[in-house]
């Protein structure tokens with residue numbers, strides 16, 4: 001009997017995932033859980049010794065990460081040594097710091113400042129793995145890559161890997177205010193505890209830097225683009241400097257968002273006119289003051305003349321005048337200006353989708369050589385689906401930086417599962433035809449117009465929640481952003497698979513199921529929120545939940561009705577020549593494809609065309625029927641995610657499993673809400689019955705219009 005009980009206990013324990021303690025998501029994709037027996041055997045004679053060549057803070061960070069990672073995964077201590085003395089050693093450093101590495105005569109030159117090489121070699125008669133680079137930061141990136149091989153259960157013998165980032169600036173933009181409120185943040189307060197800085201160095205700052213370095217992110221804009229001028233006061237600059245010191249060993253530069261009117265607010269000047277000598281002198285002195293504290297300061301990010309922010313147009317100057325004035329102040333120190341093209345004017349009745357192009361295209365070639373123009377992926381505002389921004393390909397003389405939104409302002413906040421890797425890949429792979437076929441957005445941003453200035457920015461989804469991002473699955477979006485920033489042509493599926501292995505489990509069933517869930521998750525959101533090219537149908541202000549009927553806001557383009565244009569005849573925004581002609585901002589082959597009803601992909605139909613409810617889709621069904629099917633497909637897809645997730649219960653630690661189960665329930669409820677509210681509204685216009693097999697919304701339109709979500713986070 002006792003034996004039987006023991007047997008039952010052992011059998012039950014074998015079913016419980018082999019995590020030593022309940023997981024809470026803090027460790028992100030750097031969990032370094034013990035590998036299973038099969039891999040422990042395979043790695044038995046590898047990674048026996050860690051040999052650091054050099055002693056900089058960055059090399060020390062690499063050593064510490066390797067010992068943490070190898071120790072965790074192999075479940076044994078890994079000796080450190082100053083020279084290779086055993087088979088299975090891991091030697092890492094640069095040829096400048098190690099005669100042993102120099103003697104290997106490795107082909108490092110093409111890898112630049114941040115690339116690395118990992119090779120299985122012989123050192124002093126011992127089998128070893130060398131992780132080498134031209135710089136210490138390259139070595140750290142290589143160390144993370146080596147660990148990833150093991151985290152994703154790859155062989156680590158016979159290695160010959162080399163890699164280098166395709167973009168120079170790989171930056172997270174934190175929309176964090178000085179009171180720690182995060183605009184569009186769904187993961188708690190800002191990580192930056194300004195009140196206790198510069199004295200208190202929360203260890204979390206280092207973990208943030210580790211996570212970023214592990215995926216190659218090399219910049220952080222610390223504060224919101226809706227900037228507060230005070231960040232530029234000496235008191236705050238001391239705090240900024242403390243963060244910069246913590247991040248430096250991990251290759252992360254700090255940047256600041258600046259308020260264009262800071263010379264007035266802080267300097268007591270009467271103007272912020274970029275051509276005024278006193279204003280220019282103020283910024284120059286400010287830049288000097290910053291660099292005295294942060295010698296490797298990255299530069300400024302600027303939102304100007306957009307959504308009420310001050311800017312050069314207040315003085316009848318151009319965006320180029322404004323950007324170049326700041327660029328001149330930063331230039332002697334090697335800093336850059338990231339000038340946002342997210343502009344639309346309250347005085348311009350032009351289609352909002354056209355305004356950024358109209359303002360910026362004429363300025364091509366007029367920006368200083370340390371300015372990048374930062375362009376959102378689509379022409380409106382981080383919608384669940386947008387076509388690529390027409391500025392990509394339209395400014396051949398200006399380095400353009402792609403801006404993505406990692407935080408899910410318009411995709412269900414932290415409680416909806418939406419893997420954004422597929423969405424970003426859609427933009428990156430989009431063919432602008434700017435210089436002939438194959439001129440994808442990825443290739444354009446990698447090019448940098450010969451200036452060497454290339455970059456990508458992601459609006460961060462990080463806060464002080466224990467799991468960093470407010471949900472386990474939103475960690476994947478931080479991870480995917482870093483991976484695509486390193487290589488914009490990487491596969492979204494490959495990235496999802498890597499992340500799943502590192503975050504959840506090595507079990508093939510878990511890896512396959514979660515990867516598949518992620519890969520279809522964003523399309524589900526598109527289907528239940530904004531199918532067939534609809535956009536900006538969200539409720540007012542916080543953007544949570546549906547509001548397709550909203551028409552009472554101060555500016556036309558803030559209202560969902562502006563975008564859906566639903567009436568008794570049909571739905572959609574005519575952006576062809578018969579409408580706003582936004583289509584003309586694209587290269588002719590793109591304009592021809594999107595502009596014709598025969599060739600426009602269904603996913604962009606209502607973005608570019610206003611069509612009757614009875615319009616025949618390529619499938620033969622009517623637009624009305626197709627619309628309803630998409631809403632239902634979205635809801636069903638979420639039910640599918642719930643089922644798939646439930647099937648993983650035996651393999652996922654309880655806390656993380658329960659949280660995601662609850663979040664998927666929320667997502668399902670919200671998807672139904674979106675579906676029912678949207679159908680109720682559009683049916684009030686179309687007056688058509690639902691196609692057979694599709695349920696009527698359970699309530700009337702008034703019911704949905706009355707739903708309010710006060711206190712939604714992130715506003």
Ligand code: GCV
Nearest residue numbers: 175183184225226303342381
């Ligand atoms: C930081 C959208 C968001 C704003 C954001 C703005 C921007 O309008 O709703 O919160 O402001 O984009 O990107 O500047």
